[in-house]
Each structure stands twice: as structure tokens, then as C-alpha cells.
Amino acid sequence: MKKGDHLFLVDGSAYIFRAYHALPPLTRKSDGMPVGAVAGFCNMLWKLVEESRDTSVGVAPTHFAVIMDHSSTTFRNELYDQYKANRTAPPEDLVPQFALIREAVRAFDLPCIEKQGFEADDLIATYTRLAVEAGGDVTIVSSDKDLMQLVGPGVILYDQMKDKRLGAEEVKEKFGVYPEKMIDLQALVGDSSDNVPGVPGIGPKTAAELLETFGDLETLLERAGEIKQAKRRENLISFADQARLSKKLVTLEQDMPLDVPLDDLFIHEPDGDKLIAFLKAMEFHTLTRRVAAKLGEDAGAIPAAAITVEGLARGPDLDPAAGAGARAASVTNLPVQGDAVLPLTPAMLVAARREAAAAETFDRSAYVTIRDLPTLSAWLDRAAETGILAFDTETNSLNANAADLVGLSFAVAPGEAAYLPLAHVADGAGDLLASDETKAGVGPQVPLGEALALLKPVLEHAGILKIGQNFKYDYLVMLRHGIAIAPFDDTMLISYALDASSSLEGHGMDELSERFLGHKPISYKELCGSGKSLKALAACPIDKVTEYAAEDADVTLRLWRVLKPRLAAEGMSSVYERLERPLVAVLARMEQRGIRTDRQILSRLSGRFAQRAAALESEIAEMAGEAFNPGSPKQLGDILFGKLGLPGGKKTKTGQWSTDVKVLEDLAAEGHLLPRHIVDWRQLTKLKGTYTDALPLYMDREDRIHTSFSMASTTTGRLSSSEPNIQNIPVRTEEGRAIRTAFVAPEGYKLLSADYSQIELRILAHMAEIPQLTKAFQDGIDIHAMTASEMFGVPVEGMPSDVRRRAKAINFGIIYGISSFGLANQLAIGREEAGLYIRKYFERFPGIRDYMEETKEFARRHGYVETLFGRRAHYPDIKHANASVRAAVERASINAPIQGTAADIIRRAMIRMEDALAAERLSARMLLQVHDELVFEVPDDEIEATIPVVKAVMEGAALPRVALSVPLVVDARAAGNWDEAH
DNA sequence: TACAGATCTTA
DNA sequence: GTAAGATCTGTAC
Numbered sequence A: 001m002k003k004g005d006h007l008f009l010v011d012g013s014a015y016i017f018r019a020y021h022a023l024p025p026l027t028r029k030s031d032g033m034p035v036g037a038v039a040g041f042c043n044m045l046w047k048l049v050e051e052s053r054d055t056s057v058g059v060a061p062t063h064f065a066v067i068m069d070h071s072s073t074t075f076r077n078e079l080y081d082q083y084k085a086n087r088t089a090p091p092e093d094l095v096p097q098f099a100l101i102r103e104a105v106r107a108f109d110l111p112c113i114e115k116q117g118f119e120a121d122d123l124i125a126t127y128t129r130l131a132v133e134a135g136g137d138v139t140i141v142s143s144d145k146d147l148m149q150l151v152g153p154g155v156i157l158y159d160q161m162k163d164k165r166l167g168a169e170e171v172k173e174k175f176g177v178y179p180e181k182m183i184d185l186q187a188l189v190g191d192s193s194d195n196v197p198g199v200p201g202i203g204p205k206t207a208a209e210l211l212e213t214f215g216d217l218e219t220l221l222e223r224a225g226e227i228k229q230a231k232r233r234e235n236l237i238s239f240a241d242q243a244r245l246s247k248k249l250v251t252l253e254q255d256m257p258l259d260v261p262l263d264d265l266f267i268h269e270p271d272g273d274k275l276i277a278f279l280k281a282m283e284f285h286t287l288t289r290r291v292a293a294k295l296g297e298d299a300g301a302i303p304a305a306a307i308t309v310e311g312l313a314r315g316p317d318l319d320p321a322a323g324a325g326a327r328a329a330s331v332t333n334l335p336v337q338g339d340a341v342l343p344l345t346p347a348m349l350v351a352a353r354r355e356a357a358a359a360e361t362f363d364r365s366a367y368v369t370i371r372d373l374p375t376l377s378a379w380l381d382r383a384a385e386t387g388i389l390a391f392d393t394e395t396n397s398l399n400a401n402a403a404d405l406v407g408l409s410f411a412v413a414p415g416e417a418a419y420l421p422l423a424h425v426a427d428g429a430g431d432l433l434a435s436d437e438t439k440a441g442v443g444p445q446v447p448l449g450e451a452l453a454l455l456k457p458v459l460e461h462a463g464i465l466k467i468g469q470n471f472k473y474d475y476l477v478m479l480r481h482g483i484a485i486a487p488f489d490d491t492m493l494i495s496y497a498l499d500a501s502s503s504l505e506g507h508g509m510d511e512l513s514e515r516f517l518g519h520k521p522i523s524y525k526e527l528c529g530s531g532k533s534l535k536a537l538a539a540c541p542i543d544k545v546t547e548y549a550a551e552d553a554d555v556t557l558r559l560w561r562v563l564k565p566r567l568a569a570e571g572m573s574s575v576y577e578r579l580e581r582p583l584v585a586v587l588a589r590m591e592q593r594g595i596r597t598d599r600q601i602l603s604r605l606s607g608r609f610a611q612r613a614a615a616l617e618s619e620i621a622e623m624a625g626e627a628f629n630p631g632s633p634k635q636l637g638d639i640l641f642g643k644l645g646l647p648g649g650k651k652t653k654t655g656q657w658s659t660d661v662k663v664l665e666d667l668a669a670e671g672h673l674l675p676r677h678i679v680d681w682r683q684l685t686k687l688k689g690t691y692t693d694a695l696p697l698y699m700d701r702e703d704r705i706h707t708s709f710s711m712a713s714t715t716t717g718r719l720s721s722s723e724p725n726i727q728n729i730p731v732r733t734e735e736g737r738a739i740r741t742a743f744v745a746p747e748g749y750k751l752l753s754a755d756y757s758q759i760e761l762r763i764l765a766h767m768a769e770i771p772q773l774t775k776a777f778q779d780g781i782d783i784h785a786m787t788a789s790e791m792f793g794v795p796v797e798g799m800p801s802d803v804r805r806r807a808k809a810i811n812f813g814i815i816y817g818i819s820s821f822g823l824a825n826q827l828a829i830g831r832e833e834a835g836l837y838i839r840k841y842f843e844r845f846p847g848i849r850d851y852m853e854e855t856k857e858f859a860r861r862h863g864y865v866e867t868l869f870g871r872r873a874h875y876p877d878i879k880h881a882n883a884s885v886r887a888a889v890e891r892a893s894i895n896a897p898i899q900g901t902a903a904d905i906i907r908r909a910m911i912r913m914e915d916a917l918a919a920e921r922l923s924a925r926m927l928l929q930v931h932d933e934l935v936f937e938v939p940d941d942e943i944e945a946t947i948p949v950v951k952a953v954m955e956g957a958a959l960p961r962v963a964l965s966v967p968l969v970v971d972a973r974a975a976g977n978w979d980e981a982h
Numbered sequence B: 001t002a003c004a005g006a007t008c009t010t011a
Numbered sequence C: 001g002t003a004a005g006a007t008c009t010g011t012a013c
Helices: A011-021 A036-053 A075-077 A095-107 A120-133 A144-149 A167-175 A179-189 A205-212 A217-222 A230-238 A240-250 A272-282 A284-297 A309-313 A346-359 A371-386 A435-440 A448-457 A471-479 A493-497 A509-517 A524-528 A542-569 A573-593 A599-624 A633-643 A661-669 A673-692 A734-740 A759-769 A771-779 A783-792 A801-815 A820-827 A831-844 A847-861 A885-917 A938-957
Strands: A006-011 A063-067 A139-141 A154-160 A164-166 A386-397 A405-413 A417-419 A465-468 A487-490 A706-711 A720-722 A749-756 A864-866 A870-872 A925-929 A933-939 A970-975
Touching: A006 A011, A006 A036, A011 A063, A011 A095, A011 A120, A011 A217, A036 A095, A036 A272, A036 A346, A063 A120, A063 A847, A075 A167, A075 A240, A095 A272, A120 A139, A139 A144, A144 A154, A144 A167, A144 A179, A164 A240, A167 A179, A179 A205, A179 A217, A179 A240, A179 A435, A205 A217, A205 A487, A240 A435, A240 A864, A272 A465, A309 A509, A309 A864, A346 A509, A346 A542, A346 A661, A371 A405, A371 A471, A371 A759, A386 A448, A386 A471, A386 A542, A386 A933, A405 A448, A465 A471, A465 A542, A471 A573, A471 A938, A487 A493, A487 A573, A493 A573, A524 A542, A524 A864, A542 A783, A542 A933, A573 A820, A573 A885, A573 A933, A599 A673, A599 A734, A633 A661, A633 A673, A633 A847, A673 A734, A734 A847, A749 A885, A749 A938, A759 A771, A759 A801, A759 A847, A759 A885, A771 A783, A783 A801, A783 A831, A801 A831, A801 A885, A820 A831, A831 A847, A847 A885, A864 A885, A870 A885, A885 A933, A885 A938, A933 A938, A938 A970
Parallel strands: A006 A063, A006 A139, A139 A154, A386 A465, A465 A487
Antiparallel strands: A154 A164, A386 A405, A405 A417, A706 A720, A749 A933, A749 A970, A864 A870, A925 A933
């Protein structure tokens, strides 16, 4: 080993367990021997060997070894007899595979190193030290945090599964300390899986914070008395020795005796025959083919090695003289396609697809630019052959309602993708003076009309599945060209049905690609720039756009191959097929229609708001004694609590004075006029800035506003609305409600608003099976008054409005996963009183408490909760160590099934609505959805006939899948504008 | 120019 | 106490 050399150390034991648990059980066909972990191990090792030879990715190794654990007892057990005592024995079908895996490493001609009494980590630590001392670099292939202490100059950790390299900075980012402090951090935190005790009550965040403050473990333990938090201080003092013991346990031995010297890990010439013989014996057909192709060997000519369980029991036949490594002289680049063995179960298909996706690479230079009709035609024929066409539109705008097509991209198989430019112009040709010659400067393009004529039958062909990412956009763009795409799949929605979660990332293509394909696609920014340097897509060079656009289609197709089988494997097909996919076209049409808006009303309101705000502003300045920006919480805080010396209450988490409405209202209640004015000023400027000034900017030539609904941005299944958000148009105050009068129906039409009454409480009554609530809903009784009557013993007749108000707040609180803190806030009462109310409520309705506990338990057991229709919301943080974080996640998990079931129900209503209206020959058009409300545009003379149809569809939307024990009630009203209809 | 934080709007 | 999105300010780049 010398300077410039590079040692790869594979943490073999970790590899085995990951391979075993990540993959479904697999047995050798011929004799049923379990080989799943062996298969996973070989695939990962082969991939690593292949990748590491690609010097463009990293530095090619000169030395290479696979390190294994030898046995379960090590020198650490002498330090602490409980070390790793809680480890369970490895699974029965994994045990025989250990020997096979050692055999596999030898087949790869790589040294397989282990030593009695030491862990693999100690061997890794020792080899690492020696290599660094010799001037070499080290890559440790593992993601185990126990190894992070070794990271430093020349030493990195490589997580092969995630394709992540960890240096000192990444360790710091992950754990808050640099690698040299990792030992101290682990000593404090402990490790439950290794039974390292640590200090109770100290987790990674606290440990990093303490080490930041005190420097190192010893100093911290000596000065523990200075710590403010009582519990933490006590624990650090009484468990100091336990922390010191933990430190010994987690410290890796860097100077253990070695049987194989470092220099013997040098990579030799390969012996492909031996590897192929082994792989054939294991009956890993795909990998055998892949390896043979890469090494230029004829697999058929090589006999399988004789490997049997019995043979292994006698001890493997060692051949230390054999060469090493798998270095090919000629590298062929045959993509491996298809599933080698027909998978037998959905889970196996998922695993096979995931494995295939991880192995496939991206070659942007293979993408094709389609410049003539025959080429386009050939691509569409290919789509007809495969039955699959991943498809993406490239446009000049993010707004699908206004976007013009610039080009289309297609993929028919992984790596087989093309771009069809349709409306590209030479750079600088955007202005009116551009001549035809300038436009011709980008080369020939298929005329739009001819391209669409060829595409339409394919995009509407029942035998060809179109695949998109965020397909509503592409659907809408093509709809505007007279093409209604069918059938289709949407990878964004598949991902959403599978993985909706508040803490996981979103479902955008770039994120999904990195998560599932380990590939980072070209970003729009890289292609077109951003900000000032932003260039129109149509003006970007076609060869660059080809790489970008074809890659998007390619990525979409590969994502579909990985994600689609998961639906069946995880039981989520019906959510996707009944609640997600059918809504795409419905929403696309709603967005396309838009809602008519009265520009004059908005402008009059803007004027009125401006005038009143200006008057307030001058009064505010006068009272403050100086002009300042009332819209700046910072300046306002300084004036109120600094200059004027008013009693300031709360501070925000950034240390600023809080000036939110509650603080200001409290001050106003004490008789201060300035805060009152600020509150009024804020309301006026809010209404003006967010609504009356902003809405006209979204109006089209027909005075209609087209919002964009997002189907995949909530955890619960609700939709969201943006640009503009029509789901938060004011309604509570009179001034705010005036804005709703600007949403109108055109001449000869009315707006019809239909909303579910108390849908979430009804769902709660059903799900928690509360007899009193169910009965009240069945009898049509005022539910809040009934609750108040039960709780406070007040008769419903002549009930004071304040008693009902309190009960109403509690009912809502229950849906939100009640806490005494929240209820106290809502009702402006003390925490104790709020807690009393809650206890009283649970006494009256014990079923609700049971339901809440059961929901939390379900979430803890599964990591997700479910709606009545099977939609899942994932909460991976349900067992979070921080109690307040955990409580927040618990509340969310209580709310999600209720909110989500309501969302599912209105989705079902929307999906059925158009057909139901058409069946009655009604021409009502659905325009908006606001969580529990649908807004329609209805011809004057059809209103009477439409209302019962709309109500019937909405009230029956849970059926037949779910028969609720309570009725769903819908209130519907029609008027000239949204305010009066609502 | 980009982003986080505070605030406010809805169901 | 649940679920969202928009706007404005202030600061970092």
C-alpha cells in the first residue's frame, strides 16, 4: 500500500442482513435451498465491483476486501456481559446462507476476512488505520453509524443502497458532530440494538448540543453540575460511569492482530469462469447473463460449480491461490431488460423491478430527436408493440390552461426515449420581427397539426397505456387540442396512494427519481436558467431539450415499472383506481371551465379597502408619534412594546415580540386604541392584497378564473388549490364575504353551492360507534346542543348560546385530536378548566376515548392509519422520542382517518357527478371543490331539477362500499353569486 | 434573487 | 388541537 492507492472495505455482515431483509425469500429452484440473501449479496457486490471500476464515479480501488463478523462473542463481552445480549438469533433460513456467502466472496476472487473474538468493525478500523498511515485512501462500504468514527482525511463511508458518500461534513450534518466526536456522542446516546446503555433521556440531538457546549464527554461529565435542566443534570451525574463504559464499547479497536496483511488485499487479475460457475450453481440466471456479457465469457460453456448444502456442511473447498477481481478486458454495454424469472407473487415482482431499476443506467446520448413524420410513426408503432407509452408535454407555461405546446417526449422502454420538437424557435426569435429563416435556424420540425393527427389515435387507443407524471397537466394540454387521453396511469398519483406522509418527501418526479432510481434528472433550471437568465423553453437548443425531455419520459416509465406493482403488493390498487385516477379528468375539466368573476366588484372593493386602510395608517402614525410600516411585525413590535412601553406578552421563537391578532386583541381589550387600529388595518390590507388586487390578475379574456387543484399535496387525501387558492376565499367577516359576491354566474345561469353538513362529526360518530351521537344525527338534532346537554345537564330548549359554543369547540377539538392546551386557547379559558371539560366529555362518550387510543395504537403498530376506503396516511414519527413532537403526530394520526374519509367521500361524489347529471340530461357544470362543498354553474331553468341530483349523488357517495350508521346531509342553494349561494 | 418566518385566510 | 396556500418582511446570498 502506498500513496495514491485506494482500499475498499465492504462491511459484509451488514450487507447480508440488508440483502436478507430487503428482498423476499428466494429458494433455489432445483432443490429448494434458501438463497435470497446470497442473491442480494451477489447483486450488490457485482454492482459495487462494476461501479468502482468506473473511474468517472469515484476512485478505482487498488485493494479490496469483504469483512465479516466471526461469532457473537467478542472482547466487548468481557467489558460488559450484556453487550448485544438482546440480539435475537438470525432467522432460520438465513443461517445456511452465511457459508454460501463466504463462498460467493471467494467466487468473486476477493479476500473474505474475519477473526475470532473481534467484530467486522474492528477489522475495518485496523485496516483503515494501516492504509491511511501508508498514505492511501479508504472507502468503507457501509452505512453503519458505528463506523462513522473512522471518517476523516482520506476515509469516507459509502452507502451503496442510497448511493451516498459520507465525509466528515456529511457526518456533521447527520449527527451534529464531526467524526472525531462520534464516539462521545454514541457513548451518551447508547444503542438499543447493541444494548449499549448510554445515558437515559439523551438522544442524538441533545448529545450533539451538549458536546457542542462542553467539548467532549469527559469535560461534560465533570461539569455536568452546570446543566440547567434538572432531569438531564441528574442523569448525567448518576449515569456517568455507564457513559464511560458505553464509550469503551463503541470505540473500535484500531490495532488488532491481523492474519492477512494489508498488502495482500491487492486486486489481482480476474477469474470469470469461477464466478460464473458459482452463479450458475446458485441458479441466478439474470446475474449470470449480466456477468458473462460484461466479462465477454460464454456462460453456456462453463459448467456450474457443485455446491450443495451437504458440501458446505463439510467445509468449503478453499483455493487461496486463485486470482481475484472481476476485471474485464472488453466492456460490452448490453442493457439487461425484462424480468429474468417470471415473478410468482406481487412482492416478488416489486423486488425484481426495484432491483432491475437499480441496475439500469441512464444514457442521455441514446435519446432521439424526431424531426419527420416517418420517424414519429415508427415510434408510435413501437408503442403499439410494447403497449406502453410514457408521455410528457413540454410547454411554454406552467399554467396548463394557457400553455402552448413546444414539444412532446415519449418513452417505450427503459432507455428507449425520444423528443418531438414542435414549436421551437432560434434564440432571439421570440420577437415579432423574427423572420422565417431565423425560425428555420433550429432545423426541421414536424408541423403540429400533422403530428397531432398521427398521435390522436394512439393517445386514445384502448390497447396502449399512456403513462405520465402529474398527468392532469398533460391531459389538460392535450384536451385543449381535442385529444382525451385514455387509458392512462399517473406515477405521481401511484406514489401518493402508496406513500402519502407528512414527513416523507413529496411526489414530484425529481424526488421520486432520486428515491427509486437513484438518478438525478436534468432540472428545468439547468436547461433554461432561472431568474433574470431564464430562457423560454422554445428558445433552448433542441439537442439539450431532447436530453431533458426524453429523460423525463424515460424516468416516468421506469418509475411506473417500480411503483405500479407495489399497488397490488400493498393492497392499494382500489385507492388508486377508484379515488385517484378517475378524478384526473374530472378536475381537468373543472380547471378548464374556470369560474366567472366580476372585475368591477373587485376593483370597487379594492378602492374601498385602500381608502379605509390609508385613513387608519395616518391615525396609526399619529398615535405612534412616527411613520412606520404597520405591516412589519418587527417595526410594530418595537413601537408597541419598546417606544410605547405596552405590556408585551409572547415572544416568537426567533426572539421577536409576537404581534399576532390574539396579542393585539388582548391589548385592545385593555382599552388601547392603537392595537385595535392595527388589527383593522391588517384585515383590510390582507383582503386587498390577497384577494381584490390579486384575483383580477388570474382572470382570462372571458373573465374566468382557472384555479389549479393539486391531488397529491396533502397527507389526508384532501385536494389543495393554488394560483389562485379558491379554497380560502373569506367568508367569516362581512367585509371578507363581500369578495365572494365577485364570483358570479354568467347571464342565464346561477351558481349552485352544495355542502355536506357536519360531515367529519358524522364520520366520527360512525367510526367510533357513539350511540348518542349516531342517534342525534339520525333524528336530525342539533349536534352541538345535544353535546352540551349531555355534558352540562342543560336542556336543549332555551340553551344559552355560550354553552352551545363551548360544546361546539369541544366537538371540533375532538376531530383535531384534542389537547387541553388547544381547547383552552380556543375558548380563552384556563388549561385546568379545559382539561376538566375534556374529562367530562370522555366520561359521557367513553367510546371516543377508546377510538382515539385504538387509532394511536394502530398507528404505532403499522406506521400508518387508514380511512374507511383504505387510503393510508403514513406517520413514521409516531414513536418520536420527543414527547411534544410525538403528541403532535398522534393528533395528526387521529385526525387523518376522519378528514381523509370525508375527502374520499367527496372525491367519490365528484367522480360520479358528471355521469349522474348527464343521465338526467342536465347541463350543470362542476366548477369548484372546497373540501366539503361543490360549486356548479347551472342554467336558470334547470336549477330545480339539478338540486336533487346533486344532493343524491353527494349523500349517497359512500355507498355501496361503506354503509354509514349516520345519514349524510347536503344543503344546496342557488344564487347569482357565491356569497348568496353559500 | 431566494428562502424562512410571521401572519392570516379557508374547511 | 387537524389540513392547506398566499403575502409580506427581512435577511442571506
